Amino acid sequence: MMELLQSLEQMGLDLLGPLWLPIWTMVKIMLIVAPVMLSVAYLTYAERKVIGYMQIRIGPNRVGPYGLLQPIADGMKLFFKEIIIPSGSNKFLFIIAPMLGLAPALAAWAVMPFNDVLVLSKVNAGVLYIIAMTSLSVYGIIIAGWSSNSKYAFLGAVRSVAQIVSYELAMGFALVCVLMASQSLNLGEIVMAQKGHAGFLNWFMIPLFPMFVVYVIAGVAETNRAPFDMAEGESEIVAGFHVEYSGMAFALFFLAEYANMILIAFLTSIMFLGGWLSPVPFLPDSLVWLLGKASFILLLFLWFRATFPRYRYDQLMRLGWKVFIPLTILWVVVVAAWMQTPLWVW
Amino acid sequence: MEKIKNFFKTFLLYELVKGMAVTGRYFFARKITVQYPDEKTPQSPRFRGLHAQRRYASGEERCIGCKLCEAVCPALAIKIEVAEREDGTRRTTQYDIDLVKCIFCGFCEESCPVDAIVETRVFEYVGEKKGDLYYTKAMLLANGDKHEAQIAKDRAEDAKFR
Numbered sequence: 290m291m292e293l294l295q296s297l298e299q300m301g302l303d304l305l306g307p308l309w310l311p312i313w314t315m316v317k318i319m320l321i322v323a324p325v326m327l328s329v330a331y332l333t334y335a336e337r338k339v340i341g342y343m344q345i346r347i348g349p350n351r352v353g354p355y356g357l358l359q360p361i362a363d364g365m366k367l368f369f370k371e372i373i374i375p376s377g378s379n380k381f382l383f384i385i386a387p388m389l390g391l392a393p394a395l396a397a398w399a400v401m402p403f404n405d406v407l408v409l410s411k412v413n414a415g416v417l418y419i420i421a422m423t424s425l426s427v428y429g430i431i432i433a434g435w436s437s438n439s440k441y442a443f444l445g446a447v448r449s450v451a452q453i454v455s456y457e458l459a460m461g462f463a464l465v466c467v468l469m470a471s472q473s474l475n476l477g478e479i480v481m482a483q484k485g486h487a488g489f490l491n492w493f494m495i496p497l498f499p500m501f502v503v504y505v506i507a508g509v510a511e512t513n514r515a516p517f518d519m520a521e522g523e524s525e526i527v528a529g530f531h532v533e534y535s536g537m538a539f540a541l542f543f544l545a546e547y548a549n550m551i552l553i554a555f556l557t558s559i560m561f562l563g564g565w566l567s568p569v570p571f572l573p574d575s576l577v578w579l580l581g582k583a584s585f586i587l588l589l590f591l592w593f594r595a596t597f598p599r600y601r602y603d604q605l606m607r608l609g610w611k612v613f614i615p616l617t618i619l620w621v622v623v624v625a626a627w628m629q630t631p632l633w634v635w
Numbered sequence: 636m637e638k639i640k641n642f643f644k645t646f647l648l649y650e651l652v653k654g655m656a657v658t659g660r661y662f663f664a665r666k667i668t669v670q671y672p673d674e675k676t677p678q679s680p681r682f683r684g685l686h687a688q689r690r691y692a693s694g695e696e697r698c699i700g701c702k703l704c705e706a707v708c709p710a711l712a713i714k715i716e717v718a719e720r721e722d723g724t725r726r727t728t729q730y731d732i733d734l735v736k737c738i739f740c741g742f743c744e745e746s747c748p749v750d751a752i753v754e755t756r757v758f759e760y761v762g763e764k765k766g767d768l769y770y771t772k773a774m775l776l777a778n779g780d781k782h783e784a785q786i787a788k789d790r791a792e793d794a795k796f797r
Contacts, residue, residue, distance in 0.1 A: 345664050
């Protein structure tokens with residue numbers, strides 16, 4: 290497999306010279322983006338099925354066998370719908386906002402390692418890059434809310450931004466623990482730092498369990514998912530920041546939300562669940578483990594949505610600022626002290 | 636003590652896990668969805684659907700134009716005109732039910748002394764333009780002729796409770 294790739298690369302270099310590099314990179318980008326987009330489509334299907342099952346319904350089952358073509362049908366419908374631009378809106382920002390929302394969600398995949406060789410770019414500050422990219426996606430939301438010239442959209446955007454900013458801190462502190470434990474900012478090296486003879490006992494989930502929980506919950510809040518979906522609280526502000534959007538522009542927000550969910554799920558599996566490492570020593574490490582762990586985290590996201598009612602806004606802020614941030618700072622200190630003792634075996 | 640207990644319960648996410656256990660159990664529960672065009676829920680013999688006017692076995696229409704149904708109708712959906720027929724009996728010349736107004740309460744059926752106006756089990760009917768759901772006497776009689784077997788069976792089944 291690797292020889293085939295290398296010979297292919299050599300062939301391209303001989304054929305096109307320096308022009309080959311951008312083309313080859315584009316191919317690699319497509320190889321990442323296309324599956325991500327496909328998983329986004331089928332995550333919406335999984336969401337409807339899982340939530341349906343938890344509400345003793347059966348979910349979509351009409352389009353194709355078991356409703357498997359439902360996301361395709363939804364996509365087609367949105368694609369052919371008109372994009373309505375409100376007359377009082379700022380047209381340029383209104384159009385560009387959904388792209389600003391989706392682009393960072395996809396750009397963050399650039400540093401995502403799928404196994405020890407399969408990674409688009411081995412950035413040494415990968416974690417910083419990812420944090421920066423996920424923070425950028427908030428601009429799409431605030432610009433969408435502002436340019437719509439609608440009070441609901443604006444309120445939704447304000448809520449969403451305040452929420453994302455608050456939870457980013459807790460998330461960042463949770464990651465600081467991981468960085469201390471792994472001694473690296475490179476995502477691939479973070480995974481390799483969790484390799485050991487004890488299988489899943491070597492994963493950072495074990496010493497950093499509170500941080501793992503905080504990270505998952507903050508991840509739910511980061512992606513504006515239930516029970517933290519104040520940004521689109523139907524009962525108060527209709528649909529929040531994307532209330533004025535329709536057609537493909539709306540679909541981009543949808544894609545961004547789900548792409549972010551998948552990203553958070555992958556990050557959680559890489560930071561805390563040992564990425565592509567096998568949970569038991571006698572099975573080989575492989576990409577399948579990473580996909581399985583990410584799917585489990587995604588299932589948790591859907592499970593949360595099916596179970597919990599939406600938070601009130603002040604409760605959300607209290608949880609972020611008064612519980613998570615003190616807790617994470619405390620755990621940073623605990624881990625720092627712990628690492629100086631011989632009891633630290635990770 | 637209670638405080639300490641609550642503290643640990645909060646941080647161990649005790650209640651959240653409990654809630655998720657409930658939804659997790661329901662994930663595997665038997666699904667109650669009725670896939671409508673393929674499956675239908677069972678109907679009671681008292682089901683109140685589309686109206687119909689019945690006839691006697693001889694072919695004579697049952698309605699005697701007493702206007703009790705018109706009087707009892709809470710939605711004022713029934714309009715009746717009555718005249719004497721050549722053979723001297725009292726019969727309706729006009730018997731219209733506006734199904735757009737009708738609330739399907741079944742009072743007309745209950746008030747009828749001769750079981751002429753009834754509600755059938757038919758509920759899958761549509762109107763494509765304005766006026767399509769304004770049922771005239773001829774349409775009601777046609778409904779009755781079409782579903783007489785089912786109507787008679789339902790009345791017989793329900794007779795002992797009336």
